[in-house]
Amino acid sequence: MAASKVAQAAGKRKEAIARATARAGKGIVRVNAAPLDVYGNDFARMRITEPLAIAGSMAAEVDIDVRVVGGGWSAQAEAARLAVAKALVSYTNSEQLKNTYLDYDRSLLVADTRRKEPRKFGRHSRARARRQTSYR
Numbered sequence: 001m002a003a004s005k006v007a008q009a010a011g012k013r014k015e016a017i018a019r020a021t022a023r024a025g026k027g028i029v030r031v032n033a034a035p036l037d038v039y040g041n042d043f044a045r046m047r048i049t050e051p052l053a054i055a056g057s058m059a060a061e062v063d064i065d066v067r068v069v070g071g072g073w074s075a076q077a078e079a080a081r082l083a084v085a086k087a088l089v090s091y092t093n094s095e096q097l098k099n100t101y102l103d104y105d106r107s108l109l110v111a112d113t114r115r116k117e118p119r120k121f122g123r124h125s126r127a128r129a130r131r132q133t134s135y136r
Contacts (some may be wrong), residue, residue: 004023004024005023005024005091006021006022006023006091007021007022007023007087007090007091007120008020008021008022008051008087008090009022009084009086009087009089009090009120010083011078011079011080011081011082011083011084011085011086011100011111012070012079012082012111013071013075013076013079013082013111013112014071014075014108014114014115014116015070015071015075015116016068016069016071016072016075016076016078016079017069017070017071017079018066018067018068018069018076018079018080018082018083019066019067019068019083019085020064020065020066020067020080020084020086020087021064021065021066022063022064022087022088022091023062023063023089024061024062024063024093025061025062025063025089026031026060026061026063027052027061027062027063028042028064029048029049029052029063029064029065029066029084030063030064030065031048031066031068031080032040032066032067033065035052036048036049036132040073040076041073043074043077044073044074044076044077047077047078047080047081048066048077048080048081048084050081050105050108051081051084051088051101052084053106054090054100054101055088055092055097056106058088058092058094058097059088062088062091062092064084064087066080066083066084068080070094078107078112081108082107082108082109082111083132085101085108085109086109089101089109102113
């Protein structure tokens with residue numbers, strides 16, 4: 001039995017981490033073991049399907065399983081989007097697809113490294129919040 005080709009990729013956004021596995025199939029996408037059609041809200045689904053729409057017929061030949069943990073729904077959608085795009089590029093090994101993604105939106109293949117600023121000791125709840133001072 002010949003081993004089938006499998007590509008794995010990871011994506012991060014804020015506290016969310018997504019792992020995507022691409023293998024030969026019929027174009028089915030599952031997020032956390034559920035079909036993409038029932039995952040999250042419309043905006044999250046739209047963000048995750050963006051790399052699939054750009055790939056076109058290449059994505060129709062690949063089944064993608066995504067596992068997302070941590071963060072909020074928006075960060076999870078962004079992490080899944082990044083993981084799906086990276087998995088498709090890795091699976092197809094296509095330089096043209098990679099350039100198409102980079103031309104469309106660089107964040108499809110390059111992670112946004114911004115994180116939450118840590119809270120400072122002795123201050124209020126937020127990172128930059130201070131007590132209000134009176135000058136008169």
